Amino acid sequence: MSDRVELRQVSKVYEGVTVVETLDLAMKAGEFVVLLGPSGSGKTTLLNMIGGFANPSAGHVFIDGEEVTDLPPAKRPTATVFQDYALFPHMSLANNVAFGLRMRQVAKAERLTKAAEMLKLVGLEGFGNRGVHQLSGGQRQRVALARAMAVEPKVLLLDEPLGALDLALRRQMQEELVRLQRRSGATFVHVTHDQEEAMSIADRIVVVNKGRIEDMGPPDRVYLKPASLFAAKFMGESNVLGGRVVEAVGRDLKIETALGALVVPGDAATGAAVHVALRPEQLVLAPTPDSISLGHGRIEELSFQGTHCRCHCRIGSVDLILRAPVSACLTPGRDVALYAARSDVVLLQR
Template identity: 90%
Template structure:
């Protein structure tokens, strides 16, 4: 798949505090990527730099090969769904969904037809004339998704959109997010601190901690074979065995541990300290 989003050497410093270390990240077209990490890890700042809500202190942001680093959010081929949804209470559902098209001067008949189709896609067909106050939390989340998708963004950014929902509804919406993403073939970048949520929806998980990428890969690999001690502990309960490499040869290393010597896959240099993880 071609690259849809590329971060080249981006970093972010706020008032002398580095919140994102210099890093690179590439996201393919049609990929569902989850930025996963604890509060304050820098994951939302990464999302905001893609969407144009924060400017990198250094580096470039590219979408489909075009440098959008200095473009404001409205000029980027992205749309963002926030946790609070930011819906207009004085507008009908159809008017909410069509709002972005209205700002782009799309003719009324066309934008209302588009809004009706988006509402159908998210399971709210026939709800166009209802008010926001008549909806449940899950239905409001679907309206926010429909509004974001109505402008046909190349990249949909989701900033913890399920955080305010109860557990049962959150799991239902996880399934619906995946269904919608597969149906549209769009590129989704989703931020969460919930490991279970990330495992259930992502094509690829990017584990972020202290402004750095700790690990990156398919959910099963990140969970079963984490690339760092932080990733192992953050992804769930793990048995961590520390040791020191005494021999390295042919893609395997012999590690001396408190429980004796073990041989495991690896290419660490002799003398280096390592950790072995078991879920």
């Protein structure tokens, strides 16, 4: 796939405050990219620079190889769906969906035909004469998507469009977004702070923090093998231990931690300060041929989560979170031994 969107040496400064550090970012044609990060991380500013709602302080923006850095939104092959949907309450759904085509001076009959096609695409066939006030939140979100897709953008920009929906509806719309993206073949760039949402829909996640890209890759790699301490902590729960490399043993490192010495795979200089990270589901109650011992501890707290029990286990001064199978029948106060596969341990140096 060729690059559809490319940011080259782009940065953004607002009133002397750097919101986006100088960075490069490329997105492939037909790729579903999620910009993930906390509030104020710079992810929406990145989206706005792609869409033309904010001009970069430095650098260049390209779409399909053509520079669009100085072009206004209406001149770019993009469309944007905002969290508030911005539908026109005085218009029918058909006219809402056809609005962008109207602005492009498409003939009325043609644009209404296209609007009907788009409403069908998002599961609202026959709704064209209804008013916005007659819709649920999920239906309004679909109309906003239909309006954006009606102009056949090469790049669809989504600024936290699911944030106002309840959990069940949000999950339903996540699935529909993925189906819509696959059918359209457009590049989708989606902004969210919801890690589960990002992992559910993305081909590639870009983790953003303080205007910098902390990590970037497929959801499974970013979750299981994060590239930075921030990514490890932000992408769901993680057990993180600080330590220092005391010895290199072949391709392994001996790291002194609050749980004692751990021998784990990795490459770092002797004496280097590092962190090791393990996801709660990677902690187990029985050893395997490839496992390392984390020590013996006591279950302090436990909550039933349906598919598993979420437990706090204290080993010395360290509080670890594990997701134990319900069949383990753990109870608060019980002593347990914890293990983890050596291959699951992530070594973090930044």
